Amino acid sequence: xxxxxxxxxxxxxxxxxxxxxxxxxxxxxxxxxxxxxxxxxxxxxxxxxxxxxxxxxxxxxxxxxxxxxxxxxxxxxxxxxxxxxxxxxxxxxxxxxxxxxxxxxxxxxxxxxxxxxxxxxxxxxxxxxxxxxxxxxxxxxxxxxxxxxxxxxxxxxxxxxxxxxxxxxxxxxxxxxxxxxxxxxxxxxxxxxxxxxxxxxxxxxxxxxxxxxxxxxxxxxxxxxxxxxxxxxxxxxxxxxxxxxxxxxxxxxxxxxxxxxxxxxxxxxxxxxxxxxxxxxxxxxxxxxxxxxxxxxxxxxxxxxxxxxxx
Amino acid sequence: xxxxxxxxxxxxxxxxxxxxxxxxxxxxxxxxxxxxxxxxxxxxxxxxxxxxxxxxxxxxxxxxxxxxxxxxxxxxxxxxxxxxxxxxxxxxxxxxxxxxxxxxxxxxxxxxxxxxxxxxxxxxxxxxxxxxxxxxxxxxxxxxxxxxxxxxxxxxxxxxxxxxxxxxxxxxxxxxxxxxxxxxxxxxxxxxxxxxxxxxxxxxxxxxxxxxxxxxxxxxxxxxxxxxxxxxxxxxxxxxxxxxxxxxx
Ligand SMILES: Cc1cc2nc3c(=O)[nH]c(=O)nc-3n(C[C@H](O)[C@H](O)[C@H](O)COP(=O)(O)OP(=O)(O)OC[C@H]3O[C@@H](n4cnc5c(N)ncnc54)[C@H](O)[C@@H]3O)c2cc1C
Numbered sequence: 001x002x003x004x005x006x007x008x009x010x011x012x013x014x015x016x017x018x019x020x021x022x023x024x025x026x027x028x029x030x031x032x033x034x035x036x037x038x039x040x041x042x043x044x045x046x047x048x049x050x051x052x053x054x055x056x057x058x059x060x061x062x063x064x065x066x067x068x069x070x071x072x073x074x075x076x077x078x079x080x081x082x083x084x085x086x087x088x089x090x091x092x093x094x095x096x097x098x099x100x101x102x103x104x105x106x107x108x109x110x111x112x113x114x115x116x117x118x119x120x121x122x123x124x125x126x127x128x129x130x131x132x133x134x135x136x137x138x139x140x141x142x143x144x145x146x147x148x149x150x151x152x153x154x155x156x157x158x159x160x161x162x163x164x165x166x167x168x169x170x171x172x173x174x175x176x177x178x179x180x181x182x183x184x185x186x187x188x189x190x191x192x193x194x195x196x197x198x199x200x201x202x203x204x205x206x207x208x209x210x211x212x213x214x215x216x217x218x219x220x221x222x223x224x225x226x227x228x229x230x231x232x233x234x235x236x237x238x239x240x241x242x243x244x245x246x247x248x249x250x251x252x253x254x255x256x257x258x259x260x261x262x263x264x265x266x267x268x269x270x271x272x273x274x275x276x277x278x279x280x281x282x283x284x285x286x287x288x289x290x291x292x293x294x295x296x297x298x299x300x301x302x303x304x305x306x307x308x309x310x311x
Numbered sequence: 312x313x314x315x316x317x318x319x320x321x322x323x324x325x326x327x328x329x330x331x332x333x334x335x336x337x338x339x340x341x342x343x344x345x346x347x348x349x350x351x352x353x354x355x356x357x358x359x360x361x362x363x364x365x366x367x368x369x370x371x372x373x374x375x376x377x378x379x380x381x382x383x384x385x386x387x388x389x390x391x392x393x394x395x396x397x398x399x400x401x402x403x404x405x406x407x408x409x410x411x412x413x414x415x416x417x418x419x420x421x422x423x424x425x426x427x428x429x430x431x432x433x434x435x436x437x438x439x440x441x442x443x444x445x446x447x448x449x450x451x452x453x454x455x456x457x458x459x460x461x462x463x464x465x466x467x468x469x470x471x472x473x474x475x476x477x478x479x480x481x482x483x484x485x486x487x488x489x490x491x492x493x494x495x496x497x498x499x500x501x502x503x504x505x506x507x508x509x510x511x512x513x514x515x516x517x518x519x520x521x522x523x524x525x526x527x528x529x530x531x532x533x534x535x536x537x538x539x540x541x542x543x544x545x546x547x548x549x550x551x552x553x554x555x556x557x558x559x560x
Pocket of ligand 1: 227241258262284
């Protein structure tokens, strides 16, 4: 029984999402990784070195450059025959692609796994993490996406997988890439940062959001996150959103600043090792899940905290 | 141009659901139900496209028990022209939902299909992509902007790290995200008017789709509870705790 993991990358670098997927798949069988793109030799080489990977399939075509789901799904389906599991991380990439693959194969998908109990049994959150369901399937083939925050990463070095070039699938030409706008930041990636500082609606403006949170994040070497209310009010870009419908994070330390603690938000961060909440309302829901709560005005407390950390 | 919108009746997002004592499922008896918030955004987008003269007819579809009718009436009140209810009390997996919607699409021949990016009950996030696959159509997931031309839908998608724009050949399936729009508040006269609009019934059998189940839920459990924390008096105490007690900095 073996597993095909669809690698996530930008044609130059392998995304750490793939390392989480390899770790999660460890108990499922022999692991192969599919690298599809344009001029992806460096990515294929990186995939070869991941510990636990037995084989890397490489498919090159100009129409794989932008990771269009229509094109990649056709390739994944063409490659799927020998595998029982097709797997990716539940990132924007994996969420976009994998259901298309499942439907083309006419097999079920189980999304956003937090635990793989055995080859037929999986655990996943429902209702914004208010409950976890254990699902069993005897389906001959199954498509899976895993929640990165719930699994460690496989070691990026030490493996020596075989490389195999595979033929591209026919071009689908259903959609066309127009443009991409990536936000460049020197901060650690929100999904993998050890410390996350998140701000809510209470910050009041984009200027205040940056003015108050950036120095704190800087002393902690932290990534910055936000509640949906803060994102909706345009204090922070969309991909800062932590929660049920945003990013799922599980850092060592999560500091929630001026965030009420709605279930849709806590769904995205409640597995953090240590949670700190700063809120002026002593009854705010966030205090129910915080390890350390500090009641007071964030505009006073956060600068004090930043100073205290510098000392 | 015809738009098809899929709407699901789910537990209202304000409700904190609880797991049944026997761990068989969550308890959703007597809780408030609403249209899935992402589907509301999909309906709103269709209505806006109609108001902009790009779309001429909006068909809303819902799958589920008798009460899904309420959700369809809401869609009609928001501005959908007619509704189709695929009535069934069986539990539907996303792949089956996609097959049923595909059967409807075969009949209705819509140019664009708008769906929420996820339903806030099962949080599966699969149906739109699966429908696109079954239709051999293009997909624009996590859409935060939609522009329609004669041949294409140009969709801005929210991806990790930023935004991406793709052009989709029509017919296309669009999975909408929160930032696409803010759904309108439905006024009473529209609710009254919606009662007169057509609501047609059908069933999986009528549509020739077998409801099969591949996934068996064996247990539903509460999330791991976190230990109650402590309140600290000031920033200095917090730093001390983080350093010496929690040892995370
Ligand atoms: C379908 C759907 C999906 C959603 N998905 C998400 C999601 O993924 N992520 C998410 O975060 N939300 C999500 N939400 C929204 C969620 O329900 C809440 O509305 C949101 O999280 C609230 O954000 P907030 O806590 O920043 O704002 P508010 O609820 O307005 O809370 C602000 C908090 O700041 C405190 N405060 C105010 N001033 C100060 C001050 N000077 N100092 C200290 N504290 C102060 C207040 O006491 C309050 O607790 C979703 C909602 C829906 C319907």
